[in-house]
Amino acid sequence: MGRKILLENSDIPNIKSFDVFRAHGGYFSVEKALKTMAPDEIIEEVKKSGLRGRGGAGFPTGLKWTFLDRKSNKPRYLVCNGDESEPGTFKDRYLMEKLPHLLIEGMICSSFALGVNTAYIYIRGEFKYLLGILNQAINEAYKNGFLGKNILGTNFSLDMYVHPGAGAYICGEETALLESLEGKRGNPRIKPPFPAVVGLYDCPTVVNNVETLANVGYIVNFGGDAYASIGLGKSTGTKLISACGNINNPGVYEIELGMSVEDFIYKEEFCGGIKDKLELKAVVPGGSSVPIVPKELILFTASGEKRLMTYESLAEGGFESGTMLGSGGFIVYDENACIVRNTWNFSRFYHHESCGQCSPCREGTGWMEKILWRIEHGHGNMKDIDLLVSIADKIEGNTICPLGDAAAWPVASAIRHFREDFIFHVQYPEIVKNIKHGALYKYENQD
Amino acid sequence: MSGQKINHILHQKLNIPICFSETTLQKVHKIIAHYPEGKQKSALIPLLHIAQEELGGYLSVDVMDYIADLLKIQPIEVYEVATFYSQYYLDKVGKYVIEVCRTGPCAICGGEDIQDYLEEKLHIKDGETTADGLFTLKTVECLGACGYAPVMQINTEFYEHLTPAKIDIILEDLRLNATNDKHSDKTWAEKYS
Ligand SMILES: Cc1cc2nc3c(=O)[nH]c(=O)nc-3n(C[C@H](O)[C@H](O)[C@H](O)COP(=O)(O)O)c2cc1C
Ligand code: SF4
Ligand code: FES
Numbered sequence: 001m002g003r004k005i006l007l008e009n010s011d012i013p014n015i016k017s018f019d020v021f022r023a024h025g026g027y028f029s030v031e032k033a034l035k036t037m038a039p040d041e042i043i044e045e046v047k048k049s050g051l052r053g054r055g056g057a058g059f060p061t062g063l064k065w066t067f068l069d070r071k072s073n074k075p076r077y078l079v080c081n082g083d084e085s086e087p088g089t090f091k092d093r094y095l096m097e098k099l100p101h102l103l104i105e106g107m108i109c110s111s112f113a114l115g116v117n118t119a120y121i122y123i124r125g126e127f128k129y130l131l132g133i134l135n136q137a138i139n140e141a142y143k144n145g146f147l148g149k150n151i152l153g154t155n156f157s158l159d160m161y162v163h164p165g166a167g168a169y170i171c172g173e174e175t176a177l178l179e180s181l182e183g184k185r186g187n188p189r190i191k192p193p194f195p196a197v198v199g200l201y202d203c204p205t206v207v208n209n210v211e212t213l214a215n216v217g218y219i220v221n222f223g224g225d226a227y228a229s230i231g232l233g234k235s236t237g238t239k240l241i242s243a244c245g246n247i248n249n250p251g252v253y254e255i256e257l258g259m260s261v262e263d264f265i266y267k268e269e270f271c272g273g274i275k276d277k278l279e280l281k282a283v284v285p286g287g288s289s290v291p292i293v294p295k296e297l298i299l300f301t302a303s304g305e306k307r308l309m310t311y312e313s314l315a316e317g318g319f320e321s322g323t324m325l326g327s328g329g330f331i332v333y334d335e336n337a338c339i340v341r342n343t344w345n346f347s348r349f350y351h352h353e354s355c356g357q358c359s360p361c362r363e364g365t366g367w368m369e370k371i372l373w374r375i376e377h378g379h380g381n382m383k384d385i386d387l388l389v390s391i392a393d394k395i396e397g398n399t400i401c402p403l404g405d406a407a408a409w410p411v412a413s414a415i416r417h418f419r420e421d422f423i424f425h426v427q428y429p430e431i432v433k434n435i436k437h438g439a440l441y442k443y444e445n446q447d
Numbered sequence: 448m449s450g451q452k453i454n455h456i457l458h459q460k461l462n463i464p465i466c467f468s469e470t471t472l473q474k475v476h477k478i479i480a481h482y483p484e485g486k487q488k489s490a491l492i493p494l495l496h497i498a499q500e501e502l503g504g505y506l507s508v509d510v511m512d513y514i515a516d517l518l519k520i521q522p523i524e525v526y527e528v529a530t531f532y533s534q535y536y537l538d539k540v541g542k543y544v545i546e547v548c549r550t551g552p553c554a555i556c557g558g559e560d561i562q563d564y565l566e567e568k569l570h571i572k573d574g575e576t577t578a579d580g581l582f583t584l585k586t587v588e589c590l591g592a593c594g595y596a597p598v599m600q601i602n603t604e605f606y607e608h609l610t611p612a613k614i615d616i617i618l619e620d621l622r623l624n625a626t627n628d629k630h631s632d633k634t635w636a637e638k639y640s
Binding site: 075084085087088124163164165167169180181184185201250252288329333342345346349352 | 633
């Protein structure tokens with residue numbers, strides 16, 4: 001346990017530069033792929049590796065690649081999703097900032113496998129500082145013959161560009177991202193058709209997360225089986241977890257999938273326990289969109305087993321008692337955190353970020369925000385709590401893109417697991433009103 | 448005084464058309480070439496960043512029309528995009544736009560207190576600009592830096608682990624900088640070299 005794939009070399013001074021990266025084995029996979037492997041062999045290795053999309057949905061990457069329409073004679077595109085806007089998630093920026101060449105290396109191998117000659121890295125506009133870092137790394141790769149025409153003397157050519165967004169969470173959704181890349185508003189498209197068939201400029205396109213693509217170099221170098229031997233069961237490999245909230249050591253950690261959640265929260269080399277020696281109250285383990293679960297259910301499943309950091313274990317119990325690994329945005333709440341305020345905060349976020357195309361999402365997120373504001377500020381009534389559940393229920397599954405679900409789940413799960421907090425807010429409006437920001441109270445003491 | 452600034456003042460005083468400098472135009476054409484023939488509209492978002500930075504600090508209708516012209520697209524296509532994304536300003540803003548993250552992970556680590564402190568210190572509310580035109584305060588959603596909470600961005604530069612004392616120093620620094628007209632970070636166009 002505890003092997004690293006991505007961040008192994010991240011502490012080497014100046015690993016950002018081509019020469020240092022290359023001196024530590026960088027770009028070896030490109031040589032191996034282009035000179036000794038057929039594109040289909042690479043896809044086969046990625047399938048064998050069991051690598052799953054690290055952007056949030058966890059869809060098997062090799063399988064996704066086989067959906068790419070290779071029959072049409074249109075150009076094919078690879079688009080790297082570096083939008084990273086899911087609250088709690090800040091791992092891709094870390095990877096791009098520390099190891100830009102690792103991403104480029106993975107993207108070259110992936111492009112070769114997919115028969116792509118133009119690849120884009122889409123980064124959120126707020127990451128302007130990464131634009132310079134990535135462009136410099138891309139320039140170095142061109143200069144050293146790893147990008148451009150006839151890479152390493154083969155007949156494979158690839159151009160790579162960085163494209164910034166301009167502030168819109170929804171552009172992380174892959175079809176909204178493609179719209180944005182085409183110079184339009186980030187309105188998600190109706191699927192099907194999927195990007196693999198009709199994507200960027202109506203051409204077959206693969207969209208993958210930064211972390212997903214950064215893993216491909218390792219898989220080419222060591223093979224799919226080697227990758228699959230890391231991790232646990234169907235959760236193969238490692239995962240970057242960005243830990244934040246009320247913990248002693250917030251930051252980005254590369255963990256081997258399969259360690260226990262308890263170890264991740266309390267061990268010194270990871271989160272280092274709850275700040276100020278407080279008690280753990282709740283965790284949102286995979287970015288703001290996934291269900292929030294209380295301490296008992298994040299450390300153990302409903303059936304009493306130790307909860308593990310894997311896709312399967314975190315999801316065990318479904319929405320009744322489980323949650324999801326999602327993007328790996330691990331948000332920890334201590335006993336003083338106000339779940340109602342946090343839920344109101346998240347619903348405001350989703351309302352703000354809804355693109356407005358579908359009424360259930362546009363209107364529903366607005367109503368949830370309003371009602372949650374009311375409860376949090378001491379103007380709520382008991383019926384509001386069930387009203388929220390019913391709104392969340394009506395949004396879920398009734399929208400063009402999953403932002404609707406993403407907005408509904410945090411509300412539904414907060415009420416499922418912390419109903420008494422909501423009731424307290426309704427019953428004691430005077431207390432609630434007088435607490436500044438609601439963040440510093442413990443309702444048992446004030447009852 | 449910088450060339451851009453003169454350009455802008457000339458534009459306002461003499462009503463001459465808005466345009467990028469020669470050096471910027473070269474970069475702009477390089478950016479347009481990142482996209483296939485006929486797909487030059489893809490360059491819209493990066494171009495609007497550059498335009499906002501170099502042509503007056505916000506996207507006036509004139510600036511947007513200029514970009515439409517440059518990309519050979521309809522003005523409405525530019526307006527649509529400019530109004531959708533939160534990083535574009537459609538009105539005059541201060542020299543420094545302070546964007547404070549208000550989303551959950553920052554909020555539970557004191558982000559709301561940081562916003563209060565800034566409002567108090569600058570005597571402005573969310574969305575307003577100080578009388579001297581130096582600072583605009585704006586709350587934004589998650590900046591993708593939650594582990595370094597509370598976080599803010601000033602003209603796309605990140606400031607992390609904020610405390611009131613730290614904010615005092617940052618603002619003082621910017622005030623001094625403002626008279627030097629020095630930017631601490633490279634411009635959007637420069638990031639493309
Ligand atoms: C509202 C919304 C926001 C998303 N934001 C991101 C994001 O910031 N980064 C990302 O990689 N994927 C994001 N996704 C998932 C993408 O749509 C897509 O599934 C992913 O980029 C595919 O890459 P992967 O298979 O490598 O994970 C988002 C999805 C939705 C519905
Ligand atoms: S679910 Fe929301 S964000 Fe997604 S397309 Fe519909 S309105 Fe837009
Ligand atoms: S919540 Fe503030 S940076 Fe993510």
